[in-house]
Amino acid sequence: MLLLLPLLFKGILCHGPGTGEYGSGRKRYGTMYKLSTRGLAPHHPATEEPPSFRLLQISSFANQTWQHMEGSAWLGELQTHRLDPASGIIQFLWPWSGGNFSKEELKNILTLLQLYIHSFPLEVQAFSSQFQLEYPFEFQASAGCAMHSGKAPESFINTAYQGSDFLSFQGNFWKPSPGAGILAQSICKMLNRFRIIKEVVQSLLSDTCPRFLSGLLQGGKSDLERQVKPQAWVTKGSSPGPGRLLLVCHVSGFHPKPVWVIWMQGQQEQRGTRLGEVLPNADGTWYLRVTLDVAAGQAAGLYCRVKHSSLGGRDIIIHWDGYPISLILICLAIAVTLVTVVVVGSWIKQHSSNQNVSPPHVPSPTPPMEGNTQEPRGSGNHLCLAQRSWIKNKLLKKWKMILNQL
Numbered sequence: 001m002l003l004l005l006p007l008l009f010k011g012i013l014c015h016g017p018g019t020g021e022y023g024s025g026r027k028r029y030g031t032m033y034k035l036s037t038r039g040l041a042p043h044h045p046a047t048e049e050p051p052s053f054r055l056l057q058i059s060s061f062a063n064q065t066w067q068h069m070e071g072s073a074w075l076g077e078l079q080t081h082r083l084d085p086a087s088g089i090i091q092f093l094w095p096w097s098g099g100n101f102s103k104e105e106l107k108n109i110l111t112l113l114q115l116y117i118h119s120f121p122l123e124v125q126a127f128s129s130q131f132q133l134e135y136p137f138e139f140q141a142s143a144g145c146a147m148h149s150g151k152a153p154e155s156f157i158n159t160a161y162q163g164s165d166f167l168s169f170q171g172n173f174w175k176p177s178p179g180a181g182i183l184a185q186s187i188c189k190m191l192n193r194f195r196i197i198k199e200v201v202q203s204l205l206s207d208t209c210p211r212f213l214s215g216l217l218q219g220g221k222s223d224l225e226r227q228v229k230p231q232a233w234v235t236k237g238s239s240p241g242p243g244r245l246l247l248v249c250h251v252s253g254f255h256p257k258p259v260w261v262i263w264m265q266g267q268q269e270q271r272g273t274r275l276g277e278v279l280p281n282a283d284g285t286w287y288l289r290v291t292l293d294v295a296a297g298q299a300a301g302l303y304c305r306v307k308h309s310s311l312g313g314r315d316i317i318i319h320w321d322g323y324p325i326s327l328i329l330i331c332l333a334i335a336v337t338l339v340t341v342v343v344v345g346s347w348i349k350q351h352s353s354n355q356n357v358s359p360p361h362v363p364s365p366t367p368p369m370e371g372n373t374q375e376p377r378g379s380g381n382h383l384c385l386a387q388r389s390w391i392k393n394k395l396l397k398k399w400k401m402i403l404n405q406l
């Protein structure tokens with residue numbers, strides 16, 4: 001995100017912040033905007049290493065007057081901050097998102113970032129003709145730092161232009177990525193002229209970022225280590241072709257992100273298993289879709305197997321042709337209820353016949369069971385009806401009581 005600080009500072013020096021502001025009511029990209037990190041150097045710390053802290057920026061420019069910026073910050077796979085695109089405000093997503101920085105230091109950094117967020121699009125638009133940028137274009141940046149046990153913290157700024165590596169900050173210089181071409185070279189040349197700015201960037205990367213990261217790691221420890229078990233279920237996907245089946249295994253709601261899911265038959269892992277992308281759920285847990293394309297006749301015996309740290313070695317297994325445990329349990333519960341109803345029913349029948357009342361196989365008072373009800377002899381029809389309904393009410397009450405006790 002700090003990539004174009006030099007441009008920003010230049011902007012402040014040349015014509016002051018806020019000049020050349022385009023209509024504030026300009027349109028924003030909606031859902032068409034695709035949040036992709038393709039082209040950015042992936043950052044995978046070794047498993048024992050603490051997670052890194054990264055700021056991500058994705059800026060899309062449609063034409064001279066229309067741009068959209070997405071921004072977020074991440075502690076490993078946990079999102080810590082979000083840029084609200086409508087207001088340009090940086091939102092803190094956790095109580096510990098401020099690390100252990102003082103209010104004062106946070107305020108200074110936020111001011112700097114806010115200035116960058118505001119000025120970056122303006123500067124890019126202003127420079128677009130000088131560098132012959134062709135609309136539409138997309139710019140991505142990833143900046144942050146990581147701790148390595150026994151070594152100095154590592155910091156980085158990587159950028160991508162149109163989805164390909166573009167330039168990065170190395171040591172104390174802006175450096176074009178290999179194969180990025182003349183555009184990256186000339187932009188780096190310009191950026192490298194601003195010595196003071198490079199020193200500011202250097203200090204933010206090598207001092208501020210690692211200090212902030214250690215505060216985050218302390219504050220976010222329990223949220224980082226939170227273990228949430230996945231739910232898994234299988235469905236049939238849209239058929240890949242005649243005589244073929246697409247088996248889909250859904251795994252959702254787990255945390256942390258690493259998960260292992262595969263379609264198997266006996267002890268055989270199915271090589272045709274296709275893993276989707278692990279996608280975030282709104283509650284901070286993860287979702288994964290794993291498919292297998294099989295001939296319709298060969299689906300028997302296939303099952304989806306899920307390993308996750310929260311399961312403590314007890315893998316989830318869901319059979320394609322069988323039924324998941326939950327379904328079996330539901331069926332079992334229904335069967336038990338039915339049996340209970342029949343048993344209780346006959347018990348009540350026994351008791352009721354002792355008391356000369358009608359059997360209660362139906363809890364509802366209709367239809368009247370004339371055949372089983374002994375008509376009180378000699379009473380009028382009216383009295384008879386009243387008596388019958390009294391008996392039924394009594395039965396219903398008894399029935400409810402028994403059900404409540406179950």
Ligand SMILES: *[C@@H]1O[C@H](CO)[C@@H](O)[C@H](O)[C@H]1NC(C)=O
Pocket residue numbers: 027062063064065066
């Ligand atoms: C710029 O792009 C936006 C979004 O595609 C479009 O709505 C707008 O009309 C364009 N403006 C100009 C001047 O081309």
Ligand SMILES: *[C@@H]1O[C@H](CO)[C@@H](O)[C@H](O)[C@H]1NC(C)=O
Pocket residue numbers: 100101102211212214215
């Ligand atoms: C925050 O925590 C880190 C690591 O414990 C420490 O080095 C630093 O001095 C603390 N405070 C600030 C304001 O950075």
